[in-house]
Amino acid sequence: xxxxxxxxxxxxxxxxxxxxxxxxxxxxxxxxxxxxxxxxxxxxxxxxxxxxxxxxxxxxxxxxxxxxxxxxxxxxxxxxxxxxxxxxxxxxxxxxxxxxxxxxxxxxxxxxxxxx
Amino acid sequence: xxxxxxxxxxxxxxxxxxxxxxxxxxxxxxxxxxxxxxxxxxxxxxxxxxxxxxxxxxxxxxxxxxxxxxxxxxxxxxxxxxxxxxxxxxxxxxxxxxxxxxxxxxxxxxxxxx
Numbered sequence: 001x002x003x004x005x006x007x008x009x010x011x012x013x014x015x016x017x018x019x020x021x022x023x024x025x026x027x028x029x030x031x032x033x034x035x036x037x038x039x040x041x042x043x044x045x046x047x048x049x050x051x052x053x054x055x056x057x058x059x060x061x062x063x064x065x066x067x068x069x070x071x072x073x074x075x076x077x078x079x080x081x082x083x084x085x086x087x088x089x090x091x092x093x094x095x096x097x098x099x100x101x102x103x104x105x106x107x108x109x110x111x112x113x114x115x116x
Numbered sequence: 117x118x119x120x121x122x123x124x125x126x127x128x129x130x131x132x133x134x135x136x137x138x139x140x141x142x143x144x145x146x147x148x149x150x151x152x153x154x155x156x157x158x159x160x161x162x163x164x165x166x167x168x169x170x171x172x173x174x175x176x177x178x179x180x181x182x183x184x185x186x187x188x189x190x191x192x193x194x195x196x197x198x199x200x201x202x203x204x205x206x207x208x209x210x211x212x213x214x215x216x217x218x219x220x221x222x223x224x225x226x227x228x229x230x
Contacts, residue, residue, distance in 0.1 A: 004159070033216050042120070043160070043204065043220040056217060091159055095216055102167075103215040107152075107159030 002026065004108035006092050012114045018080040021111045025074070025094030032075050033095075033105065034067060038088035046090075049075060050097065061086075082115045089113070119143050122205055122221025131230050135192040139205035139221045142186065146207040148215065149181050151190045154202045154223065163203075164190060195228045202226070 005024040013019050025032045034046040046065070047057040051072035060067070064083070069075040079086055089112050093105040122139045129135055137151075148167055152160035164179040166172045166188075172179045178191040188207075192199055205221040 031216055035218075042118070042122075042222045043218075045217050045219070048217060093159070093216070098215075102165070104162055104165070105216050105218070107161070109157065109159045 004092055004094050004106050006090075006108035006111050008111060009109065010112045010114075012116065013082055014116050015084055016081045018078065019082055019113060021077045021079075021090050021092075021113070023075045023077070023092030023094075023108060025092070026106055028096065029094035029106075030072070030097045031095040031103070031105075032069060033093040034075070034077055035091040035093065035107075036088050037091070037110075038085070043091065046077075079113075082113075084115050087113055087115045117142060119219050120205060120207060120221040123224055124222050126225040126227060128227045128229065129195055131195060131197060131228055133195050133228070135190075135195050135199070135226060135228075137190040137192075137203050137205075137224050137226070139188050140186055141188070141207060141219075143207075143209075143219070144183075144186070145209045146219070148208045149179070149188050150206040150208075150218070151177075151179055152204040152206055152220075154204060156201075160204055160206075197228050197230055200227045 007022045032049040037043040045059040048055045049069045066078045089110040091110045093107045095105045120141045151164040154160045169183045176193045180189045202223040204223040206218040
């Protein structure tokens with residue numbers, strides 16, 4: 001079974017440019033999460049999709065970040081325009097809907113974003 | 117103050133040692149407690165999962181949760197060089213769609229040397 005796949009693995013862009021990160025969850029997983037780890041900090045929640053619907057986007061830093069999950073399959077996270085403080089590792093995770101707390105998240109390997 | 121505090125280490129132990137990793141937290145709403153292991157250039161991988169207070173054992177790994185003290189631990193017995201990784205504690209609340217909204221500690225870097 002394929003795991004959670006993220007593209008690209010690394011991205012280096014200049015301040016002010018646009019970057020789009022992609023996440024392919026495990027097939028059949030309705031839940032999809034985005035997390036981010038900036039240098040020296042803990043991994044932090046960004047947002048949560050259930051199928052194509054945003055359930056919780058309370059962790060999105062500002063309106064330069066836009067996440068989509070058209071059709072409830074893969075998801076994209078766009079940063080426009082990118083700022084220096086957006087540098088970090090962006091993780092995607094997916095899980096099956098269980099309706100209970102016994103929800104196991106499977107993480108991708110992350111996208112290392114460097115904004116210069 | 118962070119919701120979850122975890123000593124980032126680094127922690128270096130000889131092979132065969134017992135390793136103790138800990139986190140404290142401040143949010144009493146947390147009900148689900150997890151330990152993740154993360155190898156270099158990989159994503160976090162779930163190791164242990166515990167609901168509310170108590171102990172859970174899986175092979176060489178034991179997770180403990182003390183909600184009265186807001187303190188969780190992970191013990192690794194007979195540590196192996198392959199256990200060298202970053203260990204992250206994570207927690208979540210209850211209800212609806214919040215189970216996967218995890219609050220992480222900063223992670224402890226563990227090295228087990230032969």
